[in-house]
Every structure is written in structure tokens, then in C-alpha cells.
Amino acid sequence: MLSSQIKSNEIIFGSCNKDLLEEIIFYGIGLGADFVEIFIENTDNSSVLAEEDFITSVSPSFGRGAGIRIFKEKKDGFVSTNDLTKHGLMRSVSQAIEMLDITDNKKREVFNGLNKHKDYSFSKKKWINEVPSINEISEKLLVSTKSLKKNNKIITRKGSYSRNLQEVIIASSDGTYVSDIRLHQTVGLNVIASDAQYRSSGSRRFGSSGMPNEFRLWDHEKAANDVFESSMNMLYADYVDAGQMPVVLANKFGGVIFHEACGHLLETTQIERGTTPFENKLNEKIAHESVTAIDEGISEGSFGSLSVDDEGMEPEKSVLIKDGILKKFISDRAGELRTGHKRTGSGRRQNYSFAAASRMRNTYIAKGDYSKEDLISSISDGLYCKSMGGGSVGATGQFNFAVEEGYLIKNGKLTNPVKGATLIGEAKEVMPKISMCGNDLELAPGFCGSISGSVNVTVGQPHIKVDSITVGGR
Amino acid sequence: MNSREITTQISEAADSLNLRKWDYGASFSNDYSVQVDKGEAKQLKASQKQILTIRVWNQSNLVGITTTSDISESGIKKALKQANIASDFGNKNESTEFSPLAKDPIKVKKVKKRNPVGIKKLLTLLREAEVKLIESHESIKSVPYNGLSESFFERVYANSEGAFRSYSKSQAALYLYARAEEKNKKPRSSGSVKLGYGADDIDIESCIKEASNKTISHLNYSSIKTDKYLICFSPDSFLTIINAFSSMFNARSIIDGVSLSNKNSIGEKLSTEALNIYDDGLHEKNISSTPFDGEGTPTKRLCLINKGRIENLIHSESTARIFKTTPTGHAGLGSKVSVSPDWIVVEKSEENFDLKKSLDHSTYEGEFVYIEELNAIHAGVRASQGSFSLPFDGWLYKNGKKISIESATVAGDIKYLLKNIVNIESSQEVTTSGISPHIWVDELSITGDA
Numbered sequence: 001m002l003s004s005q006i007k008s009n010e011i012i013f014g015s016c017n018k019d020l021l022e023e024i025i026f027y028g029i030g031l032g033a034d035f036v037e038i039f040i041e042n043t044d045n046s047s048v049l050a051e052e053d054f055i056t057s058v059s060p061s062f063g064r065g066a067g068i069r070i071f072k073e074k075k076d077g078f079v080s081t082n083d084l085t086k087h088g089l090m091r092s093v094s095q096a097i098e099m100l101d102i103t104d105n106k107k108r109e110v111f112n113g114l115n116k117h118k119d120y121s122f123s124k125k126k127w128i129n130e131v132p133s134i135n136e137i138s139e140k141l142l143v144s145t146k147s148l149k150k151n152n153k154i155i156t157r158k159g160s161y162s163r164n165l166q167e168v169i170i171a172s173s174d175g176t177y178v179s180d181i182r183l184h185q186t187v188g189l190n191v192i193a194s195d196a197q198y199r200s201s202g203s204r205r206f207g208s209s210g211m212p213n214e215f216r217l218w219d220h221e222k223a224a225n226d227v228f229e230s231s232m233n234m235l236y237a238d239y240v241d242a243g244q245m246p247v248v249l250a251n252k253f254g255g256v257i258f259h260e261a262c263g264h265l266l267e268t269t270q271i272e273r274g275t276t277p278f279e280n281k282l283n284e285k286i287a288h289e290s291v292t293a294i295d296e297g298i299s300e301g302s303f304g305s306l307s308v309d310d311e312g313m314e315p316e317k318s319v320l321i322k323d324g325i326l327k328k329f330i331s332d333r334a335g336e337l338r339t340g341h342k343r344t345g346s347g348r349r350q351n352y353s354f355a356a357a358s359r360m361r362n363t364y365i366a367k368g369d370y371s372k373e374d375l376i377s378s379i380s381d382g383l384y385c386k387s388m389g390g391g392s393v394g395a396t397g398q399f400n401f402a403v404e405e406g407y408l409i410k411n412g413k414l415t416n417p418v419k420g421a422t423l424i425g426e427a428k429e430v431m432p433k434i435s436m437c438g439n440d441l442e443l444a445p446g447f448c449g450s451i452s453g454s455v456n457v458t459v460g461q462p463h464i465k466v467d468s469i470t471v472g473g474r
Numbered sequence: 475m476n477s478r479e480i481t482t483q484i485s486e487a488a489d490s491l492n493l494r495k496w497d498y499g500a501s502f503s504n505d506y507s508v509q510v511d512k513g514e515a516k517q518l519k520a521s522q523k524q525i526l527t528i529r530v531w532n533q534s535n536l537v538g539i540t541t542t543s544d545i546s547e548s549g550i551k552k553a554l555k556q557a558n559i560a561s562d563f564g565n566k567n568e569s570t571e572f573s574p575l576a577k578d579p580i581k582v583k584k585v586k587k588r589n590p591v592g593i594k595k596l597l598t599l600l601r602e603a604e605v606k607l608i609e610s611h612e613s614i615k616s617v618p619y620n621g622l623s624e625s626f627f628e629r630v631y632a633n634s635e636g637a638f639r640s641y642s643k644s645q646a647a648l649y650l651y652a653r654a655e656e657k658n659k660k661p662r663s664s665g666s667v668k669l670g671y672g673a674d675d676i677d678i679e680s681c682i683k684e685a686s687n688k689t690i691s692h693l694n695y696s697s698i699k700t701d702k703y704l705i706c707f708s709p710d711s712f713l714t715i716i717n718a719f720s721s722m723f724n725a726r727s728i729i730d731g732v733s734l735s736n737k738n739s740i741g742e743k744l745s746t747e748a749l750n751i752y753d754d755g756l757h758e759k760n761i762s763s764t765p766f767d768g769e770g771t772p773t774k775r776l777c778l779i780n781k782g783r784i785e786n787l788i789h790s791e792s793t794a795r796i797f798k799t800t801p802t803g804h805a806g807l808g809s810k811v812s813v814s815p816d817w818i819v820v821e822k823s824e825e826n827f828d829l830k831k832s833l834d835h836s837t838y839e840g841e842f843v844y845i846e847e848l849n850a851i852h853a854g855v856r857a858s859q860g861s862f863s864l865p866f867d868g869w870l871y872k873n874g875k876k877i878s879i880e881s882a883t884v885a886g887d888i889k890y891l892l893k894n895i896v897n898i899e900s901s902q903e904v905t906t907s908g909i910s911p912h913i914w915v916d917e918l919s920i921t922g923d924a
Contacts, residue, residue, distance in 0.1 A: 048563075054565065056568070057565070057808070057809040058564075059560070059808065059809040060557075060560055062540070062542050062552070063541075063543030065523075075514065075516070080519075080520075082522065082544070099593040138563060156730065156732060200859065201858055242919070272511065273619070274653070275618045275653065390852050391853045392853055400850045402854055420861060470922075472883035474885050
């Protein structure tokens with residue numbers, strides 16, 4: 001039941017805001033909205049940059065804001081504001097109602113008040129005191145950049161750390177009333193190596209969610225060795241010859257191709273736009289039978305994991321593709337409303353200024369039976385992509401990915417390093433060509449930019465073999 | 475609170491915390507945007523946003539910074555305190571000061587103030603545009619990526635020595651990306667973006683026409699043989715390349731060792747003598763211009779390449795001091811002050827005798843690849859190494875015919891590209907990121923499917 005007494009005129013984190021939230025939602029429903037959602041955020045972030053042997057940047061930031069979304073039939077209006085007073089939030093609701101041109105408020109939805117508060121943040125309030133201090137971070141970053149100084153060919157060394165602590169309250173007219181605290185930490189190392197006219201670079205990024213101690217446990221020496229070796233291996237590499245060839249994609253960040261080229265096409269936002277070739281392919285074969293692909297938000301500590309999504313739903317483990325057959329789309333509230341695909345706990349947004357959209361979380365191809373050696377030995381002339389750079393997918397599904405560290409495969413063996421390679425293709429043509437999956441599934445953190453901003457995700461896969469793909473080079 | 479009041483509040487809060495030296499940059503904005511889907515409103519959005527970045531110098535003259543969206547009295551005080559704490563970690567090897575030009579007069583373009591047209595009108599305009607674009611050709615089935623927005627914002631810079639700058643402006647943007655489908659062919663997509671000071675200034679008809687023409691022109695496509703080709707870069711694609719490798723002119727990148735240039739690169743020959751490149755943030759065609767940078771330095775026109783040689787670098791206050799010159803108005807306020815170009819203008823110099831002037835994209839009858847738009851810049855450019863490998867939209871011109879190229883990349887090295895410019899056409903075109911003529915480059919690698 002609604003309370004008639006308003007206890008506070010402003011959202012206050014750490015306090016009970018139920019009455020105020022109910023009043024605002026009731027106000028929106030009273031004006032004729034079918035659905036009202038309030039997302040409130042309080043952030044406390046910091047980042048540190050070490051260059052060579054000095055800390056060159058420390059950037060703390062904090063902020064708060066609210067995003068209010070109103071649905072009327074299949075349309076939605078979204079208003080964001082930094083004003084968390086009752087007046088500010090009411091004004092945002094009015095603005096959203098006005099934008100949607102809702103004039104008929106006779107057909108009212110029923111709002112029975114918010115459910116009992118579900119507090120996912122209960123055990124997480126101590127995190128802010130458990131994360132490493134700037135001093136501790138700085139010291140470890142400087143040790144890390146020092147570890148990169150392994151010879152005089154390394155001309156640039158960088159280490160960077162960032163920590164985002166986000167406290168959220170989500171309330172909506174279906175009774176949802178939850179709060180949560182999210183903690184994400186990332187650390188990265190970068191080098192540039194140079195010798196005469198030769199130049200190469202190497203980088204690695206590590207990340208976790210909900211693990212305040214993780215940075216302390218990070219093996220900086222191993223990471224530095226990895227980055228150094230990568231840059232040295234590529235320093236004198238020749239440019240790869242372009243052409244069609246079989247490739248083996250390494251595990252971990254190799255999964256970025258599946259994420260970009262296929263994962264996005266399985267988000268309901270793509271169905272809404274009519275831009276996915278998989279729209280009518282549910283329960284049909286879209287990939288090689290060796291491919292099972294999963295998107296989930298529940299792996300402990302993974303960068304894309306969450307206790308609850310940005311629409312107040314607990315994330316599920318979604319098997320997207322099972323033995324090559326398309327089984328599920330990644331869906332949010334708007335996706336369910338507009339496409340009929342049930343929500344999967346995947347409504348995500350960068351912050352309060354974005355409306356949530358169906359977004360991936362931890363997305364990976366499941367492990368198979370083969371060893372990495374099995375995959376490489378099956379190729380007489382091809383490319384091994386040990387480390388992938390970024391990439392993009394065009395409006396019609398073509399993708400393009402840079403290979404950061406590549407090696408030629410000759411007669412079943414790894415040979416010379418090559419640079420300048422890009423992988424070019426189209427998901428629906430490449431997915432059936434993933435013929436072998438290794439047994440060494442590993443995940444890697446990343447940031448995914450899309451309609452609702454940049455969100456933390458994990459990509460992953462075991463080593464996989466693609467029978468034929470276009471490799472761009474010179 | 476207005477920007478003067480915020481400045482006063484920061485000043486008073488700093489005094490109460492015994493912080494004598496500070497500056498801040500802030501932006502306050504109201505944004506409105508609409509998207510449509512087959513005649514229906516899809517998402518309507520409004521946002522009110524405020525961002526405040528405060529820097530504080532401690533007694534050892536080290537700088538700390540904090541950014542916040544909370545401009546309440548307590549928020550400002552907290553930001554100052556945090557910045558003061560962060561100053562303990564300030565960079566001891568590269569000091570930061572106020573820009574010596576932070577009080578110099580600024581040139582503000584005279585632009586008539588626009589008022590918001592409102593969400594309803596934005597929606598009506600976008601709905602009409604979507605319908606017209608779909609009706610423009612039978613193969614165009616949808617406009618999956620579309621949006622019309624208007625933004626009203628104020629930018630402020632002030633410091634404890636009395637510098638105060640404030641600038642208000644409005645900007646509107648329209649983008650339409652159509653998707654065309656024909657039987658037994660892959661879907662094709664292309665589009666257009668237009669900017670204006672207000673929604674009423676945007677040339678919607680030309681945006682529709684451009685999106686339609688571009689999309690239709692890609693309907694007949696073919697793969698291209700992997701080989702080296704004579705390339706004609708559209709103004710937009712050439713500007714994309716120059717912006718992607720702008721670290722060559724960036725003093726910050728040089729100091730950080732991530733530029734292809736070095737401290738002695740002024741005067742270095744990069745290209746044909748026919749090439750001039752300027753950075754001109756105040757150009758009359760630049761809708762996004764701002765009269766001062768993040769440190770309060772006035773924006774100005776700067777020659778980057780003069781007759782093929784590097785003439786100037788872009789600077790912040792600290793890089794200018796290191797290079798013993800003056801700031802150029804390209805700084806972004808941050809813990810580590812960033813430097814970036816504003817608006818690139820490419821021109822043909824008077825020393826253009828060595829150009830192959832017969833190469834004109836509208837008349838040349840030989841074989842060449844026309845690159846209309848480069849994609850995936852963040853993935854395909856290695857700025858510190860000078861290399862690029864980028865997917866593009868474009869056409870192969872061969873035997874008097876023009877055919878759209880299906881899924882291909884162009885790869886090369888920026889220094890090679892600049893040295894191999896064989897023609898710079900005479901007429902310049904205005905794009906959203908600058909002005910450039912068509913630029914011809916010989917012998918670049920294209921990877922296709924064939």
C-alpha cells in the first residue's frame with residue numbers, strides 16, 4: 001500500500017527512499033504512463049597513471065544522477081538529471097510524459113507500491129574501505145612499469161589503474177525495488193618498442209568485479225613479461241600477405257570476435273532495428289555444430305558479472321547457441337516489450353544518463369575437446385592470432401578486427417611473427433566455419449560501447465579454428 | 475546557480491580550506507534527442523547535465539584534480555578537498571601552471587541564439603525524414619540508425635588569478651543511415667550526418683538525398699582483387715586519416731614517445747610541397763567551435779603543414795613551456811592535460827607544379843579506387859607505429875564503370891601515404907570534421923575477397 005507520509009524530499013543513499021520513490025512512480029502512472037522506472041546512481045571513481053618511473057596522473061571523480069524512463073505502449077521517453085530532489089525527479093517524470101505526448105490518462109495502469117526492498121549491497125558496503133589506497137596503487141604500478149624496463153628497445157612504459165564504485169537504487173512500477181553496489185577494477189600495461197625504423201607495441205589489460213582485493217593479487221611480473229615478450233616478438237615482424245586462409249584464434253581476448261561479430265547480433269536491440277540476420281533463426285543452425293556460446297552475468301569476479309541488472313532483474317545464464325543451433329536472444333525490458341523475447345537480466349547502461357538496453361555480460365564460446373596443438377597441426381598454411389586488438393562491426397554485419405600479435409602457420413607449426421593483419425568477414429558466414437574448439441577456455445575483460453554507453457564485459461573462448469577467413473594485410 | 479555564482483562559491487570554499495591556487499572548467503548542458511522506427515517514436519530522450527573539474531595546487535606547487543557532477547555547496551567543497559589530496563601525487567617531473575593566455579581576449583563567432591524547438595518538433599521532422607528516405611528508392615527498406623538532437627550548453631573556465639571565460643552555444647545534429655535490400659543480394663547500408671546551430675538550420679533534404687544516393691550507389695557491388703591501387707580519398711576519408719595520425723603534430727604525444735615526430739621535427743618534410751594543413755577551430759564553417767580550450771587559452775588558426783613540411787605543433791600550457799613556445803589553444807583539462815586538434819583544414823599550396831592534375835574524381839577515366847568513408851578507426855590505426863589497416867566504403871572505377879566494393883580494407887603507412895600524394899584537387903568540401911579537397915595517393919594495398 002502507498003504511504004501517505006513523505007519522509008524525505010531528496011534521495012539519500014543509505015536511507016530508506018521507498019516513500020519518495022513510490023510517490024514519484026505513482027505520479028507518473030497517474031499521468032497515464034504504462035510503466036515508470038527510476039534508476040539512481042552515486043559513483044566514486046579514481047584512476048592512476050604511471051609513465052616510465054613516475055606517477056603522472058591521479059584522477060578521482062564522484063557524482064550522482066537519476067535516469068527516469070516512462071513507457072507508453074511500445075514507446076519510451078527517458079530523462080536524466082543530476083537533481084535528486086523530489087521536485088527534480090517529479091519534473092523529469094513530467095518531461096518524459098510530455099515528450100511521449102500522453103494526454104489520455106483515463107486508462108491507468110495499477111501501481112500497488114514497491115515490493116520489499118531487496119538489498120544486494122548489504123555485504124558490499126565495506127568494499128570502499130577495502131580497495132587499495134592511491135598510495136598502494138601507485139607503488140604497485142611503479143613496480144610494474146619498472147618490470148617492463150627489460151632492454152633499451154623499450155622506449156615507452158605505461159601502467160594504468162582505474163576503480164569504479166557505483167551504488168544504485170532501482171525502482172519501477174512493477175514493484176521492483178532493489179539496491180546494489182558494483183565495484184570494477186582494471187589494470188593495464190603498455191609498451192612501445194623501437195629499434196631503428198622498426199616499431200612495435202604491446203598491451204594487456206586485466207579486470208575484475210566485486211573483488212576489492214584483486215589488484216593486490218595481480219601478478220604484475222607475469223603481466224610485464226607477457227607484454228615485453230609480445231612487443232619484442234613483433235618488433236621485426238614482416239607485414240602479413242593478404243588472402244583467404246585458415247586461422248587459429250587464441251583463447252581469452254580472441255573471444256572479442258564472437259562478441260562483436262555475433263554477440264551483438266543476438267541482442268534484441270538489433271531485432272528492433274531489423275539489422276540482425278538471425279532474427280528468424282531461433283532453433284535453426286547458424287553455426288558449426290562444434291560451437292556452443294553462452295552469455296551470463298554470474299561468474300564470480302568476472303568483469304561482466306552483476307548481482308542484478310540495471311532494470312532490477314537478477315542475471316541468468318543464457319545459452320545463446322547450443323551445438324550450432326540458435327537458442328536464445330539477449331533481452332531487456334524494451335526488448336521483451338517490442339520483440340517478445342523474455343528478459344535475460346541483461347538490461348545494462350553506462351550510467352544514469354543512458355536508458356538500459358540489451359547488452360552482453362560475460363560472453364564466451366564453450367570449450368571443446370581439442371588441444372591448441374591439435375588445432376595448429378591441422379593447418380598447412382595459415383595464421384595464428386595470438387593477441388587481438390579492437391574491431392568493429394558494420395551496419396550490415398561485416399566485421400573487421402586487428403591482429404596485435406600474429407604468427408604464420410606452416411605445415412602444422414608456428415613460424416614467423418607477422419604484423420598488420422586484420423580479420424574481415426561476416427558473422428553468418430564465419431560461424432559455420434568454426435570447426436574446432438580447444439579445451440582451454442579462458443576469459444578476458446573488456447569494455448563494450450553501444451547504444452547504452454560503455455559497459456564492462458568479459459569476452460572469452462578456448463583456442464578455435466576458423467577454416468577460412470579473409471586476412472587483410474599488405 | 476550560474477557560472478559566476480559557481481566561481482564565487484569555489485573561491486569561497488577554497489579560501490575556507492586555505493587553498494590559494496585553483497582553476498576549474500565546467501560544462502552545463504540540456505540535450506534533447508529523438509529516434510524513430512517506421513514512423514513511430516522509438517526513444518525520446520532529454521538530459522540535464524553538469525560536469526565540474528577542479529584543479530588545486532598545493533604548497534609544493536603540485537596539482538591535484540577532481541571531477542564531479544555534484545555542484546552543491548557540499549559537492550564543491552568535497553571536490554576541492556579530494557583535489558587537494560590528489561595533489562600529493564602530482565607530477566613532480568612536469569609542472570603545470572595557468573595558461574599565460576587565460577586572460578587574453580577571445581574571438582567569439584557571432585551566431586544567432588537558437589531556442590529549443592522541442593521534442594515534438596524534432597519527432598515530426600525525423601518522422602518526415604524517415605518516410606522520405608524510405609520512399610526515395612524501392613530498395614531502401616528501413617532507416618535503422620537515425621537520430622535528431624539539439625543541445626544547449628555553456629562552457630566555463632576560471633582561475634584564482636581572476637581569469638573567467640564563459641561561452642554558451644547550441645548545436646543540432648541529424649543522422650540517417652538507411653538499409654537497402656535486394657533479392658539474392660546482401661543488405662547494403664550508408665548514410666549521412668548534418669550539423670547545425672539549431673534544428674531549424676539543418677539541411678534535412680540534403681541529408682536525405684545524400685543518405686539515399688550513397689545507399690543506392692552501393693546496391694551493385696562486387697568483391698575487389700587484393701592488390702595495390704591508385705586511390706582517391708574523399709574529403710571525409712582523408713580528414714579521418716589525418717585526424718587519426720594527428721599525434722604527428724601533437725607536442726604531448728611527442729613528449730610521451732607515442733608520436734612519429736620528435737622534438738626536432740619542425741621543418742621535417744612529410745609530403746609533397748603542394749600540401750598545406752591547418753588546424754582552425756574558429757573556422758566559420760565549424761559548427762562545433764569553441765573560443766577557448768580547457769585551460770582558457772584562446773582558440774586560433776595554426777598552420778601544421780606548410781608546403782609539405784611540419785610548421786607547428788599543437789600545445790597545452792605545459793608542453794608549450796617545455797618546447798619554449800606559447801600554448802595554442804588545444805588543451806583538455808585533466809589530471810594529465812591532453813592535447814588534441816580542433817578542426818582540420820587541408821589545402822593545396824601554391825607550390826603544386828608536381829601534381830598530376832588530370833586526376834580528378836569526376837572526370838578521370840583510368841582505373842582507381844574511390845574511398846568514400848573509412849571505418850573502425852579505433853581498431854585499425856597504430857598511431858605510434860604509423861600503420862593503418864581500415865575497412866572502407868567505396869567504389870572501383872574501371873573501364874568507365876563504377877562498382878561498389880564489397881567488404882575490403884586499405885592498409886599502409888601514414889608517412890608513405892603522405893609522400894605518395896599525387897594530386898590534390900582544387901575544390902574543397904566541408905565535412906563534420908573539417909575541410910579538405912579530394913586527395914589522390916598512388917599504390918596503396920587493398921585487401922578484398924577475390
